[in-house]
Amino acid sequence: MEFRVWAPKAERVELDLGGQRLDLVRGERGWWSVEVPDAGHNTEYAYRLDGGEARPDPRSPSQPEGVHGPSRVVDHSLFPWTDQAWTGAHFPSAAVYELHVGTFSEEGTFDGAIQHLDHLVELGVTAVELLPVAEFPGGRNWGYDGVDLYAPHSSYGGPDGFKRLVDACHHRGLAVILDVVYNHLGPEGNYLGEFGPYFTDYFDTPWGDAVNYAREDSDEVRRFAIDNALMWLRDYHVDGLRLDAVHAIIDTSAEHLLEQLATEVEELGVVVGRPLFLMAESDLNDTRLLLPRPNGYGLDAQWSDDFHHALRTTFTDERRGYFVDFDGLPDLAATLQRGWPHAGTYSASRRRTHGRPYVGLPGWHLLGYAQNHDQVGNRAQGDRLSHVLPGDQLEVVAALVLTAPFVPMLFQGEEWGARTPFQYFTSHTDPALGRAVSEGRRNEFKPFGWSPEEVPDPQDPATFERSKLDWAELEHDDHQRLLSWYSALLALRRSTPELLDGRLDRVRVDVDEGARTIVVRRGPITVAATIGTSPVPVVDGEVVLSAERVVVVRAR
């Protein structure tokens, strides 16, 4: 097989095969290569630049010994796929379930996750969305500190484990969406800068230098990201990608990276014969991401934090941080009818005008959720909505999310009101970095009145263990009751074309700010709910679903 690596500034590149060293030959545009006839699946290797330390391949497909260890060759053709009957997922009618492999199951592995897939099928979601699985330092991490972007994490089960999970999902009719991070790399084990100009100090991001997508020698950096995306979709049979924080992908080129990516993913879909989809996390409120190419980038969807914040401020009195830009019911009505309320309006949290109108697009280009890993885990103690709201209000939240004109998304355990938190955890092996992360986390919440000892230490293994779902909770009636409510709502959504219809001009919403009630009408279906103590508004029709503070009726 041929080993190839991009190292445009190197004078010498060696392949290190467990001590045996071979010189690579410089080719075009900074690419080096060498043919090694007897290497293949499972061969361990590393690169040495200009006689330096052995480094993992930037495109390493497997890092069995972690981010600092050798790379291992993976021959994707060897995996015994059994999902030949899988023809792909229809994104606009999807219902998504976000899960974190390390905490979703007791085992914290891909195989562990497989054991709970039937639960998801019974619940009625149609797609799982995995937090990033690329190799990160240690065994405990949300995934956003990944540095070997091509390597499924060793402690989760590596490449074969991930393939087994995807295969098992497809057998059950579940699509797989993978969260991928192209705006930064983690702080430990990131050797990319030694290989080439992967980063540029010309633009900043919250994590430091931006990834170099628009400056000199950026073509190969763009390929690094795009080839990675294509690999997951092609070699791992993944159905869609969730692109982390695309507002931190600074690209001034005439063809934005996201447009190039969307074009290539669409073409790959033709080759593999399945619809493939892309969704963004975006802090831009910019329809350009979603509009068709060439005027837009043609992504399929983006997460809607505006909907989340409108919901959250409807049910709680939180108004700090970004919640300052939201004020409950009127904003909730605005999101349901106009996609996002921040559409060229002043945002106090950003101290600037934000967004543009969401026009010409159906609602299913947005993901609507009451919880996700960020909105739970980025709270000081990782508390869920179920920690702050009574069960009868959780039912209202669920009804509003699952009857909204957006693609709904649940966060693992939300469906039964899990009592386990989802906290911020890391396992950096560099002691100084570990201390800095622990300290940084404590300081982050000081301005909000949290004392250091109240904030869990990300580096403490107990923080990770505490964040694991406790499936035994499902033995309790109150958890089962909420789970049934979610299932019933998902079933109603699936069977009601008008609930899947994304046309926002057909959504009618009436809110009563004084009584704190809301009525959402979507074709024959009406959802009436009370947020406070007022009675549920009386609406005409046959009751389809009802709980203490919310009723769903169908026109007679």
Add this chain to the structure above:
Amino acid sequence: MEFRVWAPKAERVELDLGGQRLDLVRGERGWWSVEVPDAGHNTEYAYRLDGGEARPDPRSPSQPEGVHGPSRVVDHSLFPWTDQAWTGAHFPSAAVYELHVGTFSEEGTFDGAIQHLDHLVELGVTAVELLPVAEFPGGRNWGYDGVDLYAPHSSYGGPDGFKRLVDACHHRGLAVILDVVYNHLGPEGNYLGEFGPYFTDYFDTPWGDAVNYAREDSDEVRRFAIDNALMWLRDYHVDGLRLDAVHAIIDTSAEHLLEQLATEVEELGVVVGRPLFLMAESDLNDTRLLLPRPNGYGLDAQWSDDFHHALRTTFTDERRGYFVDFDGLPDLAATLQRGWPHAGTYSASRRRTHGRPYVGLPGWHLLGYAQNHDQVGNRAQGDRLSHVLPGDQLEVVAALVLTAPFVPMLFQGEEWGARTPFQYFTSHTDPALGRAVSEGRRNEFKPFGWSPEEVPDPQDPATFERSKLDWAELEHDDHQRLLSWYSALLALRRSTPELLDGRLDRVRVDVDEGARTIVVRRGPITVAATIGTSPVPVVDGEVVLSAERVVVVRAR
């Protein structure tokens, strides 16, 4: 009158009226104001922040004593405009003449320029484009070191002088385009950062920190730029703006500054009852700038350096720097038929893929030129094409530019093959800065084989004097002959609808790389030319214009 200034971080802001100090009152969003009943036109003033030094108003309308001096109030309603009959210019059929006020006339003033306007009318151009006139340090500068963006330069004649020039242009049927710089400010006299967060270190530009158009508190910075644009168009009766280096305007907002600007300029056009237009200098080759809003920004045009570089490499063997991406005749044909050849192709000078296809747009969204201030002045010695090409080749160049499907632009003196150079000159009053600029200029050209003494010193007044047009040259026959050629071509263009037709699919170009000839067909008009020593290709038709190496015929 009311004095208003934006100073969001200040604790105290005082108005300094020649020694008398008045406190301003803090209002909303960082704006301070004070009413001074007896102030008005010509009142001198400055601001003091937190008891500091007197500083010019960031929006100073006049700086009679230069960039460090006091500001002066201008009441725009007092100017005796006489251009009531002017109804504005039609951009797509324009022919533009770029001029630099300081060197266009012997006087180097707005009034001095007026004396030569009749020459431009006789030449047949329809618009003048002025290099930036905003107050810069000293009296000699191209204009890109401007720091008081609202103040026409004092040594050019200040606000009244500029208005007289615009008035005089309109009387002669000439539109006025002003070059404005929103991507950076000059290094001397830039006090904006003391007033507020006008700059951000989050993004870089070739001049350092980017102007803050997308980060916290950027709304007022955007207004600073946009209000400036609107002022020129409204209060100075300017018809269009040329936006300097928009690729260095880093704006990640959902509504790009250029889109917001174009929207507001269009609305102003309705109010003033004239078409107003915007053109960009852009190193992006991105149709987004030109496509209609909301998918594009809706600018009217952009400069086409690709056409210039294709022309230049057709007539010279220059292949260094950005010329490495061009190779003469084939690229010239490509520009004439496809707008720009770099349309998602690898650019060696940029070391990355560049541009996207120019589709869905007529050619008049591009300005085509063989010379401009940059392409002359940014050469080591500021030499013109007339310094390196014989007269018979200058005639070919002129014919290709003036029959191209782009809006043609000439650089002052080009029309008679001026022998005066246009060199890089400055007059920084800060001695250290002046030395740094002189030194920087010398070093810039070392890699290209120029010894320091061969590169004119920008700070030397002689460099500026040398760059002034010598109108006495027009007394010589050879200069008159070239001038007649330009006039005849412009007259032909004006009177031939097919030459003004921007549809690129109607342009037919045949080049013979061996013979180094080119034939351009546009409807009934055919231009046949030879670049080298081959005969002019024989083409059918009635000869309309002919010179030694080029003939223009009309189909019989």
